[in-house]
Amino acid sequence: MNLFENQNQDKKPLAYRYRPKTLEEFAGQKNIVGDKGVLKKILIKSRFMNSIFWGPSGTGKTTLAEIVAEQLNYYYEYLNATKASVNDIKEIAEKAKKRFSIEGKQTILFFDEIHRFNKLQQDSLLHDIEIGNIILIGATTENPYFNLNNALLSRCLMFEFKKLDKEDIFGILKRIREKEEIELSDDVLNYISDIVEGDARQAINFLELLSNLEDVNLSVDEVRQIIQTRKSYDRVEDKYDTISAMIKSIRGSDPDAAVYWVAKMLSGGEDPLYLARRLVILASEDIGLANANALPVAVAGMQAAKDIGMPEVRIILAEVAVYLALSPKSNSAYMAIDKAISEIENNSIQEVPKHLTKLGAKDYKYPHAYKGNFVKQDYMKIKIKFYEYGENKFEIAANERLKKLWGE
Template identity: 55%
Template sequence: MNSLFKNNYEDVKPLALKLRPQSLNEFIGQEKLLGENGILRKLIENQNISNSIFYGPPGCGKTTLGEIISKSINSNFESLNATTASLDDLRAVVERAKQNIEFYGKKTILFLDEIHRFNKKQQDALLSYCENGVVILIGATTENPYYTLNNALLSRVMIFEFKSLERKDIEIILKNGIEKLGMKEVPQAVIECILDISQGDSRIALNYLELYKNSCTGLDSEEILELFKERKSSYHKEEDKYNLISAMIKSMRGSDPDAAVYWLGRLLSGGEDPRYIARRIVIHASEDIGMANPEAMLVANSAMQASERIGMPEIRIVLAQAVIYLSISTKSNSCYMAINKAMEDIEKGDLENAPLHISNSAVGYKYPHDYKDNFVIQDYSLKKREYYIPGDNRNERLINEKLKKLWGRK
């Protein structure tokens, strides 16, 4: 890059890029991860960063931290964006990484933005490179990695969840931006409005600050504030996504198909990924319906599979069918409560070994199919537990009667 272009580029760069922190000490927010005793800070400072996923909303510092890591760790640094990167791009990075190991003895960190956009084939290729240590992966995503990444890849990375920046953090960033822009004063009402609009996204906050400065010559503060307030009232952010999905789930739980379909429509019209919606529908099928109507899981899972193959606008019909079916279905949270109780006991230290007769050696195991009605009484755990409590609905009342007959439950 020649000096003339570099100087001109510096002049036109967005404020968010001009203010991007260059070190951990300059980084604002994410105290739990990057504060004085933050685990991620310690890993970076000790040069011990391993394959990781940075997961969180836009404008919270994921990409910025990736660049800081590139300056803090004695490694080669490569960056790709999964929305545009191909397998050939990935292979080219790996080849350069191999050369860096061979000639310079240096590892390579690959920062992969929007990692959730990689398909299964791309994720599988990425997995092999991470496993053999050719590259250290740092993936950034706004989507929950437990839903969007392969289990095999998830098992080989550390996941760090980033939170939206707090209001006080955005205020500090705005103050720095005001100084950078050489502005003498910004009305507090304008600052408060920007804070409301940004909702924890530093990039949006700085973009609006820059917009305010550029508008000052033609409009007065009151006119600009009025424009900002209009924008605030119509702004759809990541936060809206979670509010709308919550409204849809609660409407299904409350057996109101009309409200549930309305919130589904709001999500789809707002551009939400149908696959994300489908995953939440599957969770609802177990959490709120479960054994009251096991077919609900089949319907939900079929909708999720369809969402992987069919896009908008047709997928809206499939999702609507699933939402309506689950809404009118009989409800029970017995499966949800059962696993929660079991996990709670395990976390408290209830770590029983598997009894010998049902362990891998299976000494003394009674094979139920050798007995009448394919059932025989034997202990499947040393401690008697009752986690699954059938709900009061037609299907689970029958299940309850069966459990009473088999195990003498009350």
């Protein structure tokens, strides 16, 4: 964020006073507002569309929404989902509708933390954004594809905000230092830029904290003692990246990495049951038939996680994660069901063969009445192969048995 100084509000926090007012002053998010950014191209046409801004805190979501409203000369309304109700949305929409009919001026509703509205409450937005009473900019630190309903997503453009580069943060702090004549060294600014992990707001707040001390000629070591922060896990911002790292580590048979990511999430306050559920899914998706015990082990871990809290639950989750990482891997069942669903979605649906129905029961051959508990008969009218055996002891042996049974 390049910076704008409001001389008349010098008692406001630095992060507020130096909030950018134009796209030219805005730093970072080049994928959105750079010369080739989609949002910049939309603004050139002077017409904005319903959008979701998602990404970590302190990356400019609120600021950019205000810039959009200012540049397009739209009214700007703000709601936070933690405090707002469906009635608040209706009141703003009605007010916006009246203003537009009188002035021909549209209204942007910046709806912060939109993911905190449940999916039924989110439906209350659909009518007004559909007919254009309001233009929605929903902001969230959560992945919208997991937390917003499909009807809302289908009506909005998605803009993902990235953490600011260390260089961007340093540039912001340096400009404020010069404007405010703060006596802090480049080394201190570099240290702040490094520890905030792309959060410009937090960086400016740290700068303001230090500037209010009697002695601002501080060393990096002294600043480290004052701020006492460290890189850690954020339950909102880092959740999906970290769980992805855990899953991929287990899939890649790396128990050390798997335990590390479990530890990071638990240390950051993540819900143990969330990890347990992901481990159950992984047991079927990635281990599957290669180790038939993987799923019951994971399910047992999930059941235990429901009854046992921290710190003891860490041991159970670690055991499950390590067990799954050590297990042989197969995604044959996962691939088979996806192929079958794709077949159903893209081709004609087959009818059930008559001999498999109640009406055709007299023609059904009961396998247990035959030698080896097997008899050849059709179970689909058109035979389609969905299952491909995995390269593991169980499935290789099972495939050989199938070949002998069916004479393939």
